[in-house]
Amino acid sequence: MRALLVAAAAALALSVAAASAATPARGCPAAWLKGWQALANKVGAPVYCPKQMPNPLDAKIGGRYADIYSIGKDRSYLVSFLEHGDLGSGDVHVNFRGYPGRSAIPRCPGPVKKGSTIPCFSDPVGHMRANGIVATVYQVNQGADQWHILLAWHYERSLYTVSEHVIAPYRFSTQVKRNLARLLGSLVLVRPQG
């Protein structure tokens, strides 16, 4: 019984912490805006900043959870945030991608035959609608999005994605989809300036 109570308390703590991460402001949270604005300026296209992240992450580029910050020659970008739980708490890993001026799903190296390619996002399993965005949910993804559930959508003829790793503490794809739905609903556009 004690184990159950502890488990219930832990689950409650998880959900409360997630809710407290939400920022009621209309725009990108002030502490995070600088990095996302710099990204938008650099790629010369709108980018999506989240107002809310799965617990315990924040979305401060260059902050304590920053993992990958990569901009390609074609202006496509990958920004990821990671909490790596070395002590057994698990990993929380969220990727944001954008492909300015491109709407097609990119190709990734195939898993078997050298030189072959496959779609980087495949196995669509449904749609999510929030915040004026209609996103397709992809279950099988490649590269940095492998083992992730991924949402992809178009805006102004550009492709955008956000994905999260299915791994403890978000052990089930249904949990990850819930996180992604909240994330999707919290996205705000940051347009390039100057």
Added chain:
Amino acid sequence: MRLDRRRFLGGAAAAALGGAGIYELVDRLSGGSPARPVATGQPPEQHVLDLRTVQSEGVEVIVPPLHSEVFTATVQDVDLLKAQSRLEDVLGQLDAKYEASPAGLGITVAWGLPWFERVRTAADRHLPFDRRAQKSVLLPNRRFPSDPESTLLEDNDVAFLLRSDRSENIADAREALFGLDFLHVTSVRRGFAGGGFEGKPSLPKQLAMRAGVPGADLIPDTSELFLGFTSTQKAGLGPRLIANHETLGYVDLRGGYFHGGTHMHLSHISEDLEAWYLNFDFGERVLTAFAPGQKAHRNQQTVSQGPEDVQDATRLRQGFTRTGRFGHSGSIQPTSRLQQDVVGPDGTVYPKGTAIPQRADFNTLDNPFAFSANQARDRWSSDPTAGVHFVVFNPTGDDFERNRLAMDGVLPDGSKLEVAPRSRAQGFNSVLTTTHRQNFLVPPRRHRSFPLAEL
């Protein structure tokens, strides 16, 4: 400290189900026992269990028993003739009580090499000999190229396979057999199958979800197996007597003591559901389960593998050259299907393309067993995991080995499709891990109790 969801669910499930185990849910979730043909007496073979078929996506599919259980045991030092008599008494009583169908109870008693070493003189004279392989039909256990080093090769004297739609019938048999004090039970392996034909939600997803198995929510709602495809289509399973030692002419039965017997392989295989559903898209799952180029409509689960659909070695090699990979079913078909028409000793014609192995495998959440007498050796855990207790009957041990080697790309002529063991190019292997293996011989019903002990 954060408690992960798996632990949370595991603890909750354990508390909710108490000692009954998660398999109690099979009866509640399956919506009752399916209709079954009426059995007419006990067949001479122990391994034959007549099952009805239904249509699934236009393919004739066998409805497996809802519950299956295997327990393994070693035999204590006792008077073997008395033990033989006592075991046969118990089995005879169970035969009298239950019809030989899933509506009643199917019992198969299989004996391992350690047992036959105890009756070596008689075994040397009577164990069937595989003429094709020039070996005994009962071979020592071995690992295969895609098996990890950790695969445990077991040494049980005997295995009892119990199959029924009614868990209480299995429990009754278990209680009667566990009461035999000369058997030291080494493992109990439980599981379930089906429950999902004719459009109903199937058991694998429902049970895996309740057990909190990672990846459970990715399993299709109506799939017969955790991996999303139907495995019991009639054309993919050997017909009634084909796995008997004598049917295909592979075996010298010597004095005929084992006429009506067969070979059984038993293994436990764990399945990485997340790797399967998060890394293989539907198209890749189809080609991995079947063959490159296999056509299937989106989310199809029952993919026809009739005699006209199967691959021979030439097609398998061509597909591999073209794509650098081969599928599970396609790789096995050159060895698991008849390559020409065969007439059995009773005049039955088995056409080219007929399946030889009779599988009796079942889904499990055991990790790796429901009970282990040696938890350290078996690496036993109370955390449920998705897997299969693989049970298959072949005419000989070599016939089983040919099929299993084919899974690893070894063709019938011994040549090999060069792929690294456990490569993603090699069928299911990259998402399967075999934890335990053992070969057994299944005597005919008349000699099922301590075979050869009386000689």
